[in-house]
Amino acid sequence: MGIQDIIEGKKQWRAHTARVKALPPDYQIVHKEMQRYLFKVGPVDLPDGPLLTGIVDFFEEGVAAGKGVLELIGNDVAGFCDDLVKDCPTYADVYQESISGEPGTVEK
Template identity: 70%
Template sequence: MNIRDIIEGKKEWRAHVARVKALPKDYQIVYKEIQRYYFKVGPVELTEDTGLLSGIVDLFEEGAALGKGVLQVTGNDVAAFCDDLIKDSKTYADIYQEPADQEVNKAMKKWTDKIK
């Protein structure tokens, strides 16, 4: 990553934050909780241009334009809404889990081969 990529990334993030700040207050509150949730859960493609957070802002802008309350868009169970959006996405937990599973499988194979 070169300096231009970093600068461009910062510009994109600032534009994203400006879009969030333009949302009605209830949307902002729920967006920040969703963002906090995703930073904990760790979906890999979180902030790319076509990524998850931009898609949520698009959805929220559309809901706000239609005069809907944020919970009419997400439903009352916001965590379930979040989980549903990433159900087919790779998370950082998945990335860390794969080598651990491989090591356990390798060790178990060695152990079972010894006792045979």
């Protein structure tokens, strides 16, 4: 990863945060909780993947439709996040696979 990649990544992250800050306060709170949850248990490709941007797109559409954030995702934020990443490999999956091998064997 070169310096240009780092700079571009920071620009993209700042643009993402600016979009989140433009959302109503209740959407911002839920987004922050979703982000916290997803960074703990979420997919391996979360930082580089389209998931976080897609959530902001979804929230912006909800705001435009005049809906509250809980009308969009329901009362169980963690459950909603789990449904989003159910088919994606997570860090927990990677860890589980790494310890599931027999001791003293080399994985291919």
